Amino acid sequence: MDKEPLSGFPFSAVLGADEVKKAIKCLLVSPGIRSVLVQGTSGSAKTTLVRSISRISEKKVINLPLNATEGQVTGALDIEETITSGTKKILPGLISRADGNILYADDANLMDRSILGSILKAASGEEITAEREGISWKYTSGMKFIATMNILENPMDEQLLDMFDVCVDIGNITNEKERYEIVRRRTEFDRDKENFHKIYEEDDAKVSGEINTAAARIEFVSISDDLLRVIAELCSKVGAEGHRGDIATTNASMALAALNGRDEVILEDVKDAAKMCLRHRMTEVPEEENEKRSSEPNTEQPDADADMTPDDIGTGGNDEDGGTGGDDTEMVFSIGNTFSVIDFTELRSFRDVNARSYGKHGKTKSTMCKGRYIRSRISSDHRDIAIDASMRAAAPYQKFRKKDGLAIVLEMSDLRQKVRERKSGASIMFVVDASGSMGARKRMVSVKGAVFSLLKESYKNRDKVGLTAFRRDSAEVLLPFTKSVDFAYRKLKDMPTGGTTPLAAALLKTYTELKKEKRMRPNERYYVVLATDGRANVAMSGGDAFRDALSAARHIGKEATASWIVVDTGTGYPHTDNALNICKELNGIYLKLEDLNSDGLAHRIKTITGRGYA
């Protein structure tokens, strides 16, 4: 316990966050619980709590910096050793160094996907194979992994989310007294750490003892078949994909039983465990099931565990849409005729947002040691070494260097780094007006047809696509950016139409979504295809709906986050210039629905874009 002397905050002095503490204890007790994700807003003591683990356990908490490279995490060639000794040496990564301890990552949702994937695989006990930069090796690590994420930032990739055994929410303390107490403790800690530790020393020792006893007990804990059945039923009821949820819930139940000093799991343990293990694995309950549930209440659960509905698991369920109330009728239109489309990514908007990065398949310089090796450069950064170039650089000096039995002597100054090039794709968000007015004269059929045609084009170019629909009083991201165009197609097909037009909300939602994405992947080119007739009738704050939309558009148009393409779906009489005006504010490209068809209409686009109306 002398590893983290007085710098850390005592575990017991952290107020609240009971579920997180419980999860941490499970992680320390159960060999089967190997990874924990802590969700919360910033400043909610996530880090303080995790760091304080070294006060209650022998395990060390090893910090993983957000900008760690693949090599630092999984291991890399130790260039200095290699050159001085003449044999290849591997510099172990954080995963190997954390063996037997706890690896801790802040803001895991902002990490590189493949790095986080390797960490989670290693934490789950899988063997890691690395084939990088001239070396090849395999290893396993007995480490455990704790990560935090800010729920206001990007969501985490679902595949990775599922790999966390446990996911808990740190919650927010709104009680005035408790908030006061938190501030008081912190101030006291900052003033006199030594004294502060003395106060909580005993409590921390108690927790530590509790964990040690439970860890010794856990191998004797058993669970009945009846409770296993409860777990299996619960998991399939909340729609947890795969079997990781079942297994994690079982392991956590056993850990909780051990922590409570029992050798037998009881229903209470299962309930508590399910809250921690299934929250992040719940999928939306399909709509047919919603209807079924409302039409035949309480017929499905005759068992003693009848109170274990998905709503028990914290996040609750289906508050949106509220059934079919309201007078707006809702319909799902089929996808209309498709056609080959003009390549709108080639078009430039009136203010060229990012001039040099345009083009069908833009290339960006890759900094992640991935991509094609195109040439080498001199760099003080000694990752991803270009061996051939380095040797060439060293060649002229060989005569004068001390050899020590080596044929070639390299010095650090000879090292050249590879410059790699990687294709960067386009990310296209389709924002579709699904309000009632779009249903008139089956306009939605042709809009879906048009969007589908655009999707087909994206499939060919391997773009990323997303789909946002707006109607009634809000805009909803039906599909965040994905490479699965197929999935987007299905979402589009099932998208219902009906209700009012919250255009301003849709613009802002799309804008924030893009900002988030851009922060993660700044090298991508972003496009938004907005299909609307511009007849906004839901204001953000009770004012004029269209004026709201215009000012939102103006705000967005000032920043070059993405290129906007507005497809005016307003056909027939009377025609308004609403969509056109929105487009002007957005600094976007304006197209009519029929303009999208490339057959014979390409020249019209030229005239439109050539004329300009900025």
Add this chain to the structure above:
Amino acid sequence: MGSKTGFPFTAIVGQNEMKNALILNVINPSIGGVLIRGEKGTAKSTAVRSLAELLPERKVSKCPFRCVVSQQDELCPYCKESSVSGSMEEETVDMSVVELPLSATEDRVAGTLDLEFALKTGKKRFEPGVLAKANGNILYVDEVNLLDDHLVDLLLDAAAMGRNYVEREGVSFSHPSKFILVGTMNPEEGDLRPQLLDRFGMAVDVKSEKDVDTRIEVIKKRLEFERDPDAFAEKHSNEQNVLRKRIDAAKSLLKEMEIDDGAMRMAVEASLYFGVDGHRADITLLKSASAYAAFYGREKTIKEDVASIANLVLTHRMRRNPFQESTIDTEELNKWIKSL
């Protein structure tokens, strides 16, 4: 930590289609591999990794590429040299599962200049990469749909030629690279490039078990394994041996396999009926059907064998349009099989 005991193949609960597809590929490597698509957490990776224990032995040269001595025109440069001087040496090794991680760099996949050798001797030498290790083995790519395009290109080239050609960093080299390509993916995360999809002989879609009793069985097996991996492996060692022997037996049966005329007709009809382009599907249908017959200890492939494996071979080839619903296709396929 050294090598640890893995979860035994025979202890995986359910998922029979996936297990069959893997076994048939081991029996007949020329089927062309298998793509396993499915929900997260459905033992996809576990199944592929656990296959290693069931793989048969092979007699190969002692070179780094494990050349097959009888295939004279495909030998690597080292073997060619020793073949001329008559000093070629052979040994028996187990077939293995070679993993291609997503984070792999191009030089490690294709092979590159041997840095250590160059530093010590000042001479150039080729250092084998993943494509060399994969020769004669199973090449496994987890999350294959997320593999970078430039790595997919390398993979496609090698798969098409059965050989890896390297021209880079001042090295010029080529060696055999024939492997059974096994990929796993979650379709929600992105589509697979059509050229790569075509490379897979078979495709299976896996879902988590819906039946509660089966789910309980899954949990129990996992807990038991986690508690004591070695004891768990010991408990299943008998089943594992039986299956391994059955695969070996099937491999020898396959050498003498006779294909019934009705089976051939059916393979052709199936491809035509479902509008699958090219002849690769017909041939793969017959190869898979033969492996299936051999696995069931028969010396003759009949049309029922083709019907049994048709969905493994045809499902991913029927989707000519990326947005066609594959479930409808499967229904149609099943209907067609039943109608025979």
